[in-house]
Amino acid sequence: MDLAAESKLYCDELKGKINSYGLEITELSTHLQGQLVAVHPAYDLRFDGFAPDTVKGNPKARTNWAIEQLKKAATASKHLGLTAHATFSGALLWHTVYPWPQRPQGLVDMGFSELAARWLPILNHFDSCGVDVCYEVHPGEDLHDGASYEMFLDKVKGHQRACLLYDPSHFVLQQLDYLQYIDLYHERIKAFHVKDAEFNPTGKSGVYGGYQDWINRAGRFRSLGDGQVDFAGIFTKLSQYGFDGWAVMEWECCIKSPEQGAREGAPFIEKNIIEVTKKAFDDFAGAAVDEGFLRKVLGI
Numbered sequence: 001m002d003l004a005a006e007s008k009l010y011c012d013e014l015k016g017k018i019n020s021y022g023l024e025i026t027e028l029s030t031h032l033q034g035q036l037v038a039v040h041p042a043y044d045l046r047f048d049g050f051a052p053d054t055v056k057g058n059p060k061a062r063t064n065w066a067i068e069q070l071k072k073a074a075t076a077s078k079h080l081g082l083t084a085h086a087t088f089s090g091a092l093l094w095h096t097v098y099p100w101p102q103r104p105q106g107l108v109d110m111g112f113s114e115l116a117a118r119w120l121p122i123l124n125h126f127d128s129c130g131v132d133v134c135y136e137v138h139p140g141e142d143l144h145d146g147a148s149y150e151m152f153l154d155k156v157k158g159h160q161r162a163c164l165l166y167d168p169s170h171f172v173l174q175q176l177d178y179l180q181y182i183d184l185y186h187e188r189i190k191a192f193h194v195k196d197a198e199f200n201p202t203g204k205s206g207v208y209g210g211y212q213d214w215i216n217r218a219g220r221f222r223s224l225g226d227g228q229v230d231f232a233g234i235f236t237k238l239s240q241y242g243f244d245g246w247a248v249m250e251w252e253c254c255i256k257s258p259e260q261g262a263r264e265g266a267p268f269i270e271k272n273i274i275e276v277t278k279k280a281f282d283d284f285a286g287a288a289v290d291e292g293f294l295r296k297v298l299g300i
Contacts, residue, residue, distance in 0.1 A: 001069060004076035011079035026246040027191060029086040030073045031136065036066035037118050038090030038142065063118070066090075070122045078129035084190045084245060085126065086165050089115065089135050089143040089152065097144075098208075108151070115142055116155035119162075126161045134165035134191035145176055146184060163190040166238075167250065168229050169197035173219035175207060179233050186241035194269050195250040196227030214254040221252040223261040224268040231272050239274040247273060 003010050018025060032050040039047050039059065048056045055061040070087065077085050093111040096103050119133075126133050135143050143149050149164065156162050166189045171178035182189065201218045204210060209217040221227075235247075247269050251261040287293070 001072050001076060004079060005072035008079040011076065015080055025080055025082065026248050027082055027084045027086050027134070028073050028077050028080070030070055031086065031088045033066045033069040033073070034087035034135075035090050035141075036062055037070065037122070038063070038092050038115050040092050040095055042095055043091075067118065067122060071125045074122075074126040074129040074131050077131045082131060084132045084134050084163070086134050086136060086191055086193075088138060089119070089141045091140060091142040093142050094140055094144075111142065112151045112155045115152060119152075120156055120159070123156060123159045123161045127159075131161070132163040132190040133161050134163050136165040136167055136170075136193070138167070138170050139174065145171075145174060146181060149185070162188075164188045165191040165193060167193040167195055168234060169193075169195040169221055169227070169250075169252075172197040172199050172227070172229060173207065175199065179230065179237060182234065182237040182241065186237070186243070189238070189243060189245075191245055192238065192243065192247050193250040194224060194231070194247050194265075195252060196222045196224050196229045196231075198222055198227040220254055223251065223253040223256040224249065224265040226253070226256065231268075235272045235274050239276050 004014075015025060036047060036050055039062070041059070044059055048062070051062045051065065055065045073085060073087075077083075092115060093108060096107065123133055135141075135149070137143050137145060137149055143152055153159070153162055164185055166182070166185075168178040171181060197220065199207075199219045201207075205212065205216075205218050207219065209219065214220055224231075249262070249265040249269055251258050251265060253261055
């Protein structure tokens with residue numbers, strides 16, 4: 001990351017080497033670093049595993065390290081000619097998502113104010129680099145659905161770089177309408193993870209999973225085509241709204257191997273990509289139009 005942020009020459013050479021194999025870099029990801037921008041003390045011990053030894057056991061230093069990592073990722077993205085960047089928001093409030101005792105008044109507002117204060121310098125740096133920050137809206141993050149994203153967006157005053165990574169699998173597990181989500185937020189969706197999931201609640205467990213392993217949960221991630229996600233609907237809506245980013249396969253499945261998932265997943269995505277029409281299907285029935293013609297059609 002340091003070298004990519006410091007040297008465009010290095011980035012040009014790296015990109016050229018990758019291109020020589022017929023491949024492209026779609027975006028950089030700082031999910032782990034983004035997570036460390038905001039960590040509640042209850043999670044310190046486990047999230048320290050994502051940080052270098054020099055900042056472990058020091059939450060403030062860890063946060064500062066994460067913020068600098070994000071800024072370097074913005075510069076590296078610019079050097080690589082990328083316009084979108086994938087990350088997590090981090091979380092100060094997640095432990096209160098289903099609160100008992102109830103959340104005290106003002107807690108949510110304060111939490112999002114603090115989250116915004118940490119992210120604004122990062123968003124501003126991304127803006128100077130011409131790169132969108134695409135938050136993967138995800139359980140475990142303070143930005144985990146549309147309502148929480150809007151709270152954050154309000155606190156950063158609608159920052160143009162506070163955008164979204166769309167991944168329907170997380171919405172299946174939350175039982176959120178992932179198609180209407182595109183209608184609501186399509187202008188902010190700048191990255192797309194193609195990942196499948198299923199939700200089969202039982203008399204034993206539902207959304208929260210009952211502390212069970214993934215294979216036994218009601219909500220499970222699946223390889224592409226094996227779950228319940230309506231990808232035809234998703235690709236239709238993204239095409240309708242003019243999304244021109246990458247469709248990036250993300251594999252997570254508790255049953256199928258990643259090798260088989262990759263072999264099957266790439267053709268699955270290719271099959272779903274829509275070549276958007278440049279004309280209306282009934283154009284052939286049209287005729288020359290002027291005011292006189294329109295008046296005759298109306299009988300006036």
